[in-house]
Amino acid sequence: MPRRRSVHVGDTVGRQRPAFTFPRFFISYMCEFVFFTWLMLVPWYYLFYDLPPQFYVQLAPVGRGLDDMASPAAASISPTFHVTLHASNRRATERCYRHGEGAVSFAGFTIASGRVPGFCVPGKGSREVPFLLVREDGVGLPEHLRDDMAAAHEVGAMELEVQVRLFQGGGDATSPGRPTRMWCKTRMGGGAQPPDLTACTVLALQNWFDIDNAD
Known part of the structure; x- marks a missing residue:
């Protein structure tokens, strides 16, 4: 009689890869890009333009x-x-x-x-x-x-x-x-x-x- 293979639910869940969602990744990337661009442009504006x-x-x-x-x-x-x-x-x-x-x-x-x-x-x-x-x-x-x-x-x-x-x-x-x-x-x-x-x-x-x- 063949032996049943035991499968642990926790191991299966742990090996699952997170689903990749393009809209969420794109929005997160754009937010970081806008934030760091603002950090660079604001000091430049007040140091070199709005003297x-x-x-x-x-x-x-x-x-x-x-x-x-x-x-x-x-x-x-x-x-x-x-x-x-x-x-x-x-x-x-x-x-x-x-x-x-x-x-x-x-x-x-x-x-x-x-x-x-x-x-x-x-x-x-x-x-x-x-x-x-x-x-x-x-x-x-x-x-x-x-x-x-x-x-x-x-x-x-x-x-x-x-x-x-x-x-x-x-x-x-x-x-x-x-x-x-x-x-x-x-x-x-x-x-x-x-x-x-x-x-x-x-x-x-x-x-x-x-x-x-x-x-």
Whole structure:
């Protein structure tokens, strides 16, 4: 009588090859391809194409505002500054700012402020934007700051900081737009002429999901 051959179900299942499904393999391959392509293209875009802008400022007091401001006897000052913002666009496409605001401060105290008009800078180009920063109602400085300002003014070492915020997009109070902030320090006083251009430290938020951001 022939002997029956025993077959273990577990061995049969273990030796079965997984079924090859072309759609599933193709979709998985394409997802990996798109992911790694995105990883390579995004850094290239922001490193070589969407380069951040460069800004410089020139600050000049109007009239005798600087001398009056540096007088130790001045309990309240109302300075006016003429500011020229030099914008350099290193991107290949136009870059626009709808509006902005600026301020001049000494030792952390704001002594003048105002609005910055909107402007556009062509691709790989530059533009100068003039505007005024004023303090019409006057500002009172502590006595020790007035003394420090007068002493620094005499030796031409009065350091003023210009802060500017520019906005791309937006247009209303609820959505002012994507900000670009900058800080620019310049020395004045002592009869010396202010430098032609002072480089600014710029902080701009890049939009990683809006490739076409020529606002």
